[in-house]
Amino acid sequence: MLRQSDVLAGDSHDKAAGDLLIYGVRVFDGTRLAPADSVLIHGGLITQVGTGLTAPPGARTVGGAGCTLLPGLIDGHVHAQRADNLAQALAFGVTTELDMFCPPPHLHTLREAATARVDVADFRSAGTGVTAPGGHPTQLVTWGVYPPFPTLSGPEGAEAFIAGRVAEGVDYIKVFIEDGAFWGQSRQVLSPESVRAVVAAAHRHGKQVLVHADGGASARLALDAGADALAHHPNDADRAGDIIARLCAGGRFVIPTLKIPAAFAPGRRGHQGGNDDLLDHPRLGPYLDAQARKLMAAPPPPPPADAPKNFTKAGLDFTGVLDITGRLHQAGIPLLAGTDAIPVFGHSVGMLRELQPLVEAGLTPAQALAAATSVPASCFGLSDRGRISPGLRADLLLVDGDPTADITATRDIRAIWRSGTEFDRGTYRAQLANAQPR
Numbered sequence: 001m002l003r004q005s006d007v008l009a010g011d012s013h014d015k016a017a018g019d020l021l022i023y024g025v026r027v028f029d030g031t032r033l034a035p036a037d038s039v040l041i042h043g044g045l046i047t048q049v050g051t052g053l054t055a056p057p058g059a060r061t062v063g064g065a066g067c068t069l070l071p072g073l074i075d076g077h078v079h080a081q082r083a084d085n086l087a088q089a090l091a092f093g094v095t096t097e098l099d100m101f102c103p104p105p106h107l108h109t110l111r112e113a114a115t116a117r118v119d120v121a122d123f124r125s126a127g128t129g130v131t132a133p134g135g136h137p138t139q140l141v142t143w144g145v146y147p148p149f150p151t152l153s154g155p156e157g158a159e160a161f162i163a164g165r166v167a168e169g170v171d172y173i174k175v176f177i178e179d180g181a182f183w184g185q186s187r188q189v190l191s192p193e194s195v196r197a198v199v200a201a202a203h204r205h206g207k208q209v210l211v212h213a214d215g216g217a218s219a220r221l222a223l224d225a226g227a228d229a230l231a232h233h234p235n236d237a238d239r240a241g242d243i244i245a246r247l248c249a250g251g252r253f254v255i256p257t258l259k260i261p262a263a264f265a266p267g268r269r270g271h272q273g274g275n276d277d278l279l280d281h282p283r284l285g286p287y288l289d290a291q292a293r294k295l296m297a298a299p300p301p302p303p304p305a306d307a308p309k310n311f312t313k314a315g316l317d318f319t320g321v322l323d324i325t326g327r328l329h330q331a332g333i334p335l336l337a338g339t340d341a342i343p344v345f346g347h348s349v350g351m352l353r354e355l356q357p358l359v360e361a362g363l364t365p366a367q368a369l370a371a372a373t374s375v376p377a378s379c380f381g382l383s384d385r386g387r388i389s390p391g392l393r394a395d396l397l398l399v400d401g402d403p404t405a406d407i408t409a410t411r412d413i414r415a416i417w418r419s420g421t422e423f424d425r426g427t428y429r430a431q432l433a434n435a436q437p438r
């Protein structure tokens with residue numbers, strides 16, 4: 001069992017990047033348990049992975065008998081606004097967040113924080129997503145979540161719209177196709193011609209296109225237009241397999257975001273399905289900020305007037321959701337763990353919760369861990385992370401137990417490193433305890 005004194009062992013209590021040996025651990029390399037028990041780090045990079053490695057003179061050492069060392073987790077679907085969202089993510093082992101909508105003022109602030117600091121998660125973003133005037137998520141402007149942002153009126157504006165996003169420095173493009181029918185609503189939506197024009201323009205600029213599609217028809221439209229991935233899977237996907245066939249063509253991938261349908265499913269919603277296992281967990285609960293704790297501990301407030309009304313319709317039956325996820329997995333379609341974390345809540349234990357339904361859907365624990373490490377790194381071209389291998393970034397998570405046998409072992413966090421620098425959970429916890437509620 002790792003002790004706090006083990007984490008701080010060595011010539012200095014300095015947790016900054018330098019020579020570091022982590023020894024006596026299981027090593028999950030991003031795909032499997034590796035035949036190794038130690039990892040050597042220098043200058044923020046992994047230099048050796050092996051058995052019985054010895055520390056160079058002056059190196060810090062961390063012994064972890066009974067523990068497992070993993071690559072830092074990658075959340076494949078978030079929405080961030082502030083640097084403290086990224087700090088909260090890192091406190092739970094998420095070393096990289098892949099943002100799926102972020103207006104320019106927030107985009108630049110977050111990018112600067114992630115570049116200048118190692119006490120927050122790294123950050124990639126789609127910037128401003130593509131939607132029709134009045135389309136989802138423009139209602140979030142009315143609700144006060146986002147400042148006003150540009151929309152796309154027709155295919156003739158697609159090239160300029162995408163060029164604007166590229167100028168903002170986005171990493172990929174997000175497209176919204178949600179007509180509201182699945183939710184019993186009616187929303188403006190991009191035309192098929194606009195979707196095709198956006199995908200073509202994005203590909204000309206060398207950008208991947210991920211699509212928010214709220215049903216099978218929207219998913220088919222996106223995939224037929226050449227989109228690279230679905231940022232959610234369509235919860236009403238038919239069983240005929242034509243969507244799966246489309247996804248299998250061209251190496252496409254899916255981010256199921258199972259935490260979202262679970263929130264709307266009878267018996268699975270946070271306060272009904274239970275968050276006590278997270279709130280009361282000694283290595284999780286104390287690291288949640290006050291806002292997250294409040295939202296997790298109590299029933300959510302009434303939704304805004306124009307929010308979806310029917311949260312328990314048959315299409316959100318969670319058994320069906322898991323069935324769709326299992327079918328995607330059986331077809332060999334890469335699945336990425338993503339939480340759809342929102343600015344006010346979610347950049348934290350959501351990822352540790354997301355892994356569990358992936359296992360329920362039929363992934364092995366090791367495959368679920370890969371969905372949060374090596375698979376998103378591969379799908380998004382992040383070749384410097386997501387695995388434990390020489391030459392890669394030392395973005396690492398140390399947990400008690402063996403999460404390849406029990407996925408909930410990811411909750412027993414012992415230590416976290418970003419680029420070889422240990423995240424000081426003790427200081428972070430104290431800051432939360434002293435912080436004033438927002």
